Amino acid sequence: MSILVNKNNKIIVQGFTGKQGTFHAEQCIAYGSNIVGGVTPNKGGQTHLGKPVFNTVSEAVKQTGADTTIIFVPPYFAAKAILEAANAGISLAVVITEGIPFKDMIHAKLYATKESMKIIGPNCPGIITPDECKIGIMPGDIFKKGNVGLISKSGTLTYEASHQISSCGYGISTAIGIGGDPIIGLSFIEVLSMFEDDEETKTIVLIGEIGGNLEIEAAEFIKTNIKKPIIGFIAGATAPKGKRMGHAGAIISGDKGSAKEKKKALEEAGVHMVDSVAHISTMLENLH
Amino acid sequence: MSILVNKNNKIIVQGFTGKQGTFHAEQCIAYGSNIVGGVTPNKGGQTHLGKPVFNTVSEAVKQTGADTTIIFVPPYFAAKAILEAANAGISLAVVITEGIPFKDMIHAKLYATKESMKIIGPNCPGIITPDECKIGIMPGDIFKKGNVGLISKSGTLTYEASHQISSCGYGISTAIGIGGDPIIGLSFIEVLSMFEDDEETKTIVLIGEIGGNLEIEAAEFIKTNIKKPIIGFIAGATAPKGKRMGHAGAIISGDKGSAKEKKKALEEAGVHMVDSVAHISTMLENLH
């Protein structure tokens, strides 16, 4: 078991023939992900990386039965790519693109919700179920199979956490980077709930960061809904107010969204918080 | 029991102080419906029919705890009135207004769905649970309490059917006129499903008419979902093609939407069809 993705997902790549799309699609294929084709407008009919290219998602779905998409389309067109995927009946879209205007993303998410398409991202590393399916830009080989569900706003912190988890002999059921933008698709709550229901997942590692309110909401949700042990970390305790820390969403305005506030809320919800990302493995060992 | 409405609904009237709104609100109050107030922009603070008038639905909800609205607002503003009700957290809107542009209605329904507000109508007589609650413009006294669930596109046909039902000693659990416009809120399917689940309802009377596809969809649904006996009638067997029979939606285009086609589909779904509205009572007696 795992959550959201496994070897059965039939995946297409939107922005397939672009530089980024090509590079990462190749990596995903090498990992064993079931990439069935790609979409690039006006390039339909070609073959790329040994897979068929289609003009539209709708055609790709008709021809290949695809149910999942990974989006590398540039920011100005990415929201439209999400609309197209939702319109074509795709059920999960992983959006790698960084820099989508929030107004566009609000609209795309509204429509995706209406069409029951889940979104991971945007501006995220993607999702991986080790040894089965990688839909993203993360290095596959640092994710070892195991029983820890990993969810994070940050890409490299996901890798760091996964590295620590495997360095102490544990592994990952599924790892998801939900992205650090102000408007994102799946949030902590939905993913936590899936991990809670997933038999394979025994422990959850949650990595948040400053900005926004998602961790506070997660804390509320955890209190009454999550029974599995959670290890938590919030990045950005030393970040100054009013400055964007790389991610568009990682900004403290007023006193809201600070690491301190989030850490406190999660601790009160029973999450085992660590002060340093280097202590995730220690905490994991303590819990077992 | 009953469906959708009972003596607990707290009802407001949108377009309260207008001629139509005043007349029918008075009738509803006289029937015993729990009208808690009304809304007319710029007339907030007044008292009308002994009930408070508010400027906005939101205020009315805050002050009275209203959960239901009946809308008498003129067609040009009616869709906005629906949006306002949905925005204010109303859970059921009965829309009496006739002549709402379909584009407006599509939009209003989209938003109402998002906000989980049910709509009955527009261009409908409303809903009544005899002896408990009337939210509409139907004459209350022809609806006797009983075990027949009545659903109809037409107003006066609802009265005619109810009259026949009571004339042979039966009565109504809840009667709903869903309206004859091209775009309506609750359709046969949703209401049939509620009647199926309602303990009080033993038999269902379904009255359709020419135009559109709702009866065909209902037939499909009935096959696998409805076990209670249904008596059916489709008005407009003798209507010519391409002519609107009063209701904006009652028009046969090509061969689609004819009474013959609908009757056949419903018969195949096990509905007891009558050829004349005068035979509903006979059929009801035969079934019992």
Added chain:
Amino acid sequence: MNIHEYQAKKLFSDYEIPILKGEVVFSSDGAYEYAKSLKGDIFAVKAQIHAGGRGLGGGVKIAKNLKEVREFSDEILGMQLITPQTDEHGQEVKKIYIEEGADISHQYYLSIVLDRGLEKPVIIASLDGGVNIEDVALSSPERIITTEIDSLIGLQSFHIANICSGLALCKEDSKVFGAFIEKLYKFYIENDVELVEINPLIKTTDNHFIALDAKVSFDENALYRHPKIEELRDIEEEEEIELEANSHGLKYVELDGNIGCMVNGAGLAMAVMDMIKHEGGSPANFLDIGGGASVETVTKAFEIMQTNRKIKVIFINIFGGIVRCDLVANGILGAMNEIKLDIPLVVRLEGTNAKQGLEILENSGYQNIVAISDLEKATKKSIELSK
């Protein structure tokens, strides 16, 4: 509300939707003069009536020279044009549209219409134009591309790509056809259009896409937002008597039978027509007098039915609800005083104060009024009196 081809094309050109040069004229002289001003040596002469299928009835002719333009114009102007969409008497042609010719390389079909079931507009495009789209739908459904447009997202470039790809258009044609669809959708959305249909939409030998025909109908309920479109209403094309009824809040449709019907409520009015037919009679009309039954309303309804000489009996069926039957009865008597009716009147009253209403009618002294409370009996009585 329907409009004429020439009106629709004028609106199209406001949206830069490509059409051929053409003009509406009212005489063969006008036709001749206008055709002379056109370049080219082939002209279309097209009857301007609302009903579709004009070509089948001889309402559309291709003239190969100016002489033929005059001949065909003479032929078509003033004819009673019968098409599959008119009744058997046809529709008188009072204006014609003269249009330049074009070299056609392919005929497509394109329409945008509200799909009631989906509650969305759908764009229907077909590889086969110039023929009945319903026939294509039956014989080769794979040649029709249907695309739903969710109002949450509107028309998107991927919709257009899907349509063009479905029609197997080449890259250059896709660009031109895509732009055509965009303009048509804009027209559809901005004007509360219910149906816009272009059949055929031609591709010319020099690769232009042009609307060769144009059928448009608008949402009646939204016309208040489009006063300029409202002005396009051609009252000559709508049944005068139906318009007259409408203007008094009555909904009226004329039929072939001899039993005049006057009912409150559209559903009940249809049910009454059905019942008459079911029992062996023949209804002369659909007439919904709506909520009220005042002396004025009933008088107007009588006046309207009097215009139909075939009517042998009038069947009034009122279910008294908010309207009390005693008031209805008085309304009927009031109207009887206004208008001398020399045919029998069967009145069925039921609902609120039905008994009092029937009594009022029975005691009225009018010999031609039969008052009955049972629906089926009243229907049978009407039929009996119509034979």
Added chain:
Amino acid sequence: MNIHEYQAKKLFSDYEIPILKGEVVFSSDGAYEYAKSLKGDIFAVKAQIHAGGRGLGGGVKIAKNLKEVREFSDEILGMQLITPQTDEHGQEVKKIYIEEGADISHQYYLSIVLDRGLEKPVIIASLDGGVNIEDVALSSPERIITTEIDSLIGLQSFHIANICSGLALCKEDSKVFGAFIEKLYKFYIENDVELVEINPLIKTTDNHFIALDAKVSFDENALYRHPKIEELRDIEEEEEIELEANSHGLKYVELDGNIGCMVNGAGLAMAVMDMIKHEGGSPANFLDIGGGASVETVTKAFEIMQTNRKIKVIFINIFGGIVRCDLVANGILGAMNEIKLDIPLVVRLEGTNAKQGLEILENSGYQNIVAISDLEKATKKSIELSK
């Protein structure tokens, strides 16, 4: 992206949002001349910097005559203005806004801002303007009306009615204030605004509603659609070095400490800063070099960090994923060849080919490079070297 009050007010006037007459000037002479051209006998002299709370730092003064205009302008122009939103050094004032006076009868607050949790814009209106809205939220939340605007329906008249009614405005004021909100919302939506805040929004004694202040920030990601707004960027207001970093695809924020950080990934970069602090050190910056670690990128990062004289050690933390650590090591050495670094470098490499990468660094011959694979050890080493 933030803009100045004077720029925001110019945009407001394009949307017919009422403002007072005013102009930006760059000298006290200019201030004097402009003030002279204004009617009235009271003038505002306002420092134009992006940070809020200017009044508290002495950046906003009310002049009662032209002489005072000149005096205050002299005072404010060139000052290092320290406000609750600047750092302790403040921000140099290079331009001021001269504005006519107004007779204020009430001060309101109005803003429209994206609520990330709701994923909708919200309109926040308060009865108390001219004060810190967060204080009002704490002390008298009932005086703040918050209204969510769903993008499916946009701003509706009932939203406005709810706001006006929440502020207990009379019918006449509601009309004027309602129109104000409509214009402001239009401005917000059409320009991809992230925050527009008017504090205070005044009502004058003659019943006009006027934006007395204006704070606007835009969605950086959407600026490509608004080239004219992009032109309003005031690079003097943004940290020069951060802009320089940005233009090379690096994300850089300067801090107070002495350990320079160079990390791939924003989350990891924050986590490294936190870890340094947690272990007793002090980070000098946030620096995310993103996905690549080429010679050019690393060289640029070194150059940027060299501008900060406080830095005693550079801590490089790269988690090799798609980027292989051996290539990163070569990138670092390449950069070392370009730039003479006289401070120690602690490099922690982990992930793909980490071992090879560390070996390359160890064998490089650079005495000031310490290569470590354990994150915590590397952090502690950096702190040790920074003391």
